[in-house]
Amino acid sequence: MKTVKHPLLHTVLGVLILAVLLFPIYWMINASLQPGGATVDTGWFPLEPDLAGYRTALAEQGDNLLTSLTVALGSVVLSLAIAVPAAYALARFRIRWANWVLFAVLISQMIPGIVISNALYSAYADLGLLNSIPGLILADSSAGIPFAILICRALMESLPDAVVEAAMVDGAGPVRAFVAVVLPISRNALITAGLFTFLFTWSDFLFALTLTTTEEVRPVTLGIYNYLGAYVADWSSVMATAVLASIPAVVLLLIAQKYVAAGATGGAVK
């Protein structure tokens, strides 16, 4: 990394670039704080912040936010429970066909979601999984599970052999060595995988759109979409919902920056 001649000039330029790029996000927050209804001339600044938009948003979308939260947490648990042992086996067991599994995992990431929901819709209709939280958790994990396998396998492959062997020598079986030794030292990969699985599921729109048909089980992404379908008279409550739906992203960025970067590069270049 090189130090530049005019560092402050760069900072100013950087701030300007970010200001332009992040203007939509500023606008979302600004609009969410405006008094409802006044759409024609929304002020450029929320000089008199009004929480009416949030009150409407919570009244109309509160249940949907809870649905999203439940589905996202469920998907994190399911994805980690399925993906982490698999990642370990792929990284450390001597399995001749391990590369084929890995190949399938990579390929699975290329399959468009519409293909999955097209086929799942009829299967779910037969199984009674439409409009159900378990149905959404299962479908949404199709983003988290391959990602978690790739991220965790990459880390577990790089674990020092000595650590795992020491546990084995102490008489632990492979299951106990995995639980007591491998899981704790893989913490970073688990957190990264968990955070991204949460974000994938929280942001899911396609499965929410295709696998739910009633209002009973409706993630917040679909709630926002339904706002957009009609003529929007009150943007402040739509934007307030949008802000609430963005909170996980912001939290992720604030508390887990290093995991985010690791996840971004890990998922792609792996």
Added chain:
Amino acid sequence: MSTTTAPTTAPPLGASAADDGASRRSAGVVRPRLSMPTRQRLITLLFLGPAIAYMALFFGYPLVKNIIMGFQDYTISTFFTGEAPWVGWSNYVAVITGPLFGTALMNTIIFTIGSIAGQFLLGLGLALFFRRRFPLAGVLRSLLLLPWLIPLIVASAVWKWLLDTETGALNRLLMNTGIVDSGIPWLSSPDLALFTVIMVNIWIGIPFNAVILHGGLQGIPEELYEAASIDGASRWHAFRHITWPMLRPVVSVVLVLGVVYTLKVLDVILGLTGGGPANATQILSTQAYQLSFTTFDFGQGAAVSNMLIVLALLFAVIYLRLNRRAVDE
């Protein structure tokens, strides 16, 4: 690595998975045991079984089912009668000769190429900019990630309003500064809408490109640039002969992932325009969605999404080959 761990993992693998603690502690040797390969297979099954089952059910099954559905007359009545007559290639014929397919295919190509080119160039520019060391660079770089982390449908909602012809902030800005006299119909004009959704999709994709490319730039040793500058190389020469060749593997990965993602995406278009106006922003994935879930012709929807799979898999093959080459290097 498998060769180094194999000898050491093999003996402990002999201990069966289920009875981990107690039995081994009691004697360990006297108990009759399963043969080693069997035990090993059980443990492998325990660790990998659930993942393989999930992948088979949620990727394998839909893939096969979709291929079959493409050859069936699979409509809403199928759900009541359970009958989906085999119709051969007629779904494909109907879709391809239909009025929409040509538009959707063309739009998919324009949307994909436009989005990727824009995301990549702007992402690369930002990656190069943030490579320099200056105050706040780290903070700014992580803020840059926000557009990528918020749900796509949230981004669509915000942009839909920003771009509104009457009340949108962008048009108000343009009119207040006197650049235009009346609001530009960004999303409601058939001539402009595709361009506009590409712009929004570029905005969403910039952070991902910038972060990955920035990561790639970090891997280029500083000494190379020092040596080049001693040799009197210009900045452009340094970029052309050092940065670009060293960054190539990362570039290919970013581009191919970008293509695969852009082919799949439908949140942005459904949120912004729903494929309209007058199908100006209809792409293959939105067409597949509408055939299946608004006209309930699952057979034709499957036919379109199967063509999408072929496109995506084509790029997947390229991705895997590039990936392997990147690893080899």
